[in-house]
Amino acid sequence: MEISVYCVGSEILKHEMDKIGPSAWNSSWYKSISPALHNPLRIVILKSNMTKVFTAGGLITISLQTLITMQIFRKYGYLGETHEIETEDGYLLDVHRIPPKTPDPNLPPVLLMHGLMGSSENFILLGPKRSLAYMLSDKGYDIWMPNSRGNFHSRKHRTLDPDHNNTYWMFSWHEIGKYDLPACIDYILESTGKPDLIYAGHSQGTTVFFVMASERPEYQSKIRLSMSLAPSVFLEHTKHPILRAVSKYYRYWDRLVLQTNQHEFIPFVSNDAIRYMFKFLCSKPGRLQDLCSNLMFMLIGFAPEQLDKKIIPLVTATVPAGSSARQALHYAQEIVTGKFRQYDFGKRENRRRYNTTIPPDYNLNISTPIGLFYAENDMLNDVRDVTKLSKVLPNVVKMYEVPYKQFTHFDFIVAKDVKTLVYMEVFDLMKKYNYNLDINTDDTGDNYNNVKK
Incomplete structure (x- = not known):
């Protein structure tokens, strides 16, 4: 079936898709990446980062980056799907799936959740044999990677226009944990017919798990195992100099956001032309690429030995992926107060919402088995704060400090040696929570399996 393709003001991304080849515009390919994309009639690429696909059954909106990501999966021999999930408050989320080539009934599905300003691409940056998503798929797991509200994949809503309605951006990571994660979990379990799943989050991906477990405790039983890579819960001892300095003035920044109506955090990252300009500039070896890597080090910590410069173009094209200002402000509040609270x-x-002038703390009495993976050189998550978290949680089954002194916050997804330094420990823990094994975990807390400090 022939599809008519119209590109409106997005020649850079049309060029990206054309480089992939004819299959990028093939109707059967569209149908394969998303169950909703049946019988596409017309594909319209817009300036606003979204592709509108007109089908016999109605209009489907999908991000241009999703189309490229699906082709990356295919390039390396992996199946790829995109599922659009609606939350109970109307946000539309793109969830990327790598279904198993050979399904294993003993393996639960796996949900990988990205961090602040991240996206599902975070888990494929290193390519085959090194990225967490690909390696888990190779082991037979069914991989699901949601994109939280506000990033370039999920910048859409049933009724609110993110470009013209500030109400869209009135959320922090609280809403991601309360609404996005439950919607994704319900969808995954219904789609797979499985009773529960394994969860792995990085950075904010850990924060939103603990929010969900506190605000929606009925979901604790739907998580067979939760693994926190760079757990971001208590932030009192954050060493990042920029974050510490900015956090002191979070009330000023909050007022500034309201007065200027700049509710999207770093709004230009949703512009495809700008993101792909960075990708192009950072792909050439030399001073510009060194500048790109130095900017990364400034934001996430310094560990040049673990940086593979070959991935810089993909990193700069997908990070940062967008978020709301409130997400950053909520973390600033955590740094100042030292509390994990709303x-x-x-x-x-506060009095109107919570019936108290001080926001309530999240309840961390969580029954789900939890593994904590952390690093000494993580400027955002200090070891003291991770230790505090481990003492509060009643069912920590693993505490693992990365045995590499220079390992940083972002290295959990981009370090050259992350497989041997971290992921082998992740796989070892996951094996104990497959369906064919009976796991007995101690609910008293201080009983870690395979503790490494």
């Missing part, structure tokens, strides 16, 4: 709107609004 968003502080100010005394008057």
Whole structure:
């Protein structure tokens, strides 16, 4: 079936798709990446990072980056699917799936959740044999990678336009944990027919798990095992100099956001032309590429020995992926207070929302088995804060400190040696939570399996 393709003001991304080849515009390919894309009639590429696909059954909206990501999967021999999930408050989320080539009934599905300003691409940056998503797929797991509200894949809503309605951006990571994760989990379990799944989050991906487990405790039993890579819960001892300096003035920044109506955090990252300009500039070896890597080190920590410069173009094309200003402000509040609590709107609004002037703390009495993976050189998550978290949680089954002194926050997804330094420990823990094994975990806390400190 022939498809008519119209590109409106997005020649850079049309060029990217054309480089992939004819299959990028093939109707059977569209149908294969998304169960919803049946009988596409017309594909319209817009300036706003989205592709509108007109089908016999209605209009489907999908991000251009999703199309490229699906082709990356195919390039390396992996199947790829895109599922659009609607949350109970109307946000539309793109979830990328790598289904197993040979399904194993003994393996639970796996949900991989990205961090702040991240996306599902975080788990494929290193390519085959090194990226977490690919390696788990090779082991037979069914991989699901949601994109939280506000990033370039999920910048859409049933009724709100993110470009013209600030109400769209009135969320922090609280709403991601309360609404996005439950919607994704329900969809995954219904689609696979499995009773529960294994969860792995990086950075904010760990934060939102603990929010969900606190605010929606009925979901604790739906998580067979939760693994926190760079657990971001208590942030009192954060060593990042920029974050510490900015956090002191979070109330000022909050007012500034309201007064300027800049509710999208770093709004230009949703512009495909700008992101792919960075990809192009950072792909050439030399001073520009060194500048790109130095900017990364400034934001996430310094570990040049673990950086594979070949992945810089893909990193700069997908990171940062977008978020709301409130997500960053919520973390600033955590740094200042040293508490893991709900968003502080100010005394008057707090009283209206919470019936108290101080936001309530999240309840961390969580029954789900939890593994904590952390690093000494992580400037965002200090070892003291991770230790504090481990003492509060009642069912920590593994504490693992990365045995590499220079390992940083972002290295959990981009370090050259992350497979041997971290992922082998992740795989070892996951084996104990497959369906064919009976796991007995101690609910008293301080009973870690294979503890490494």
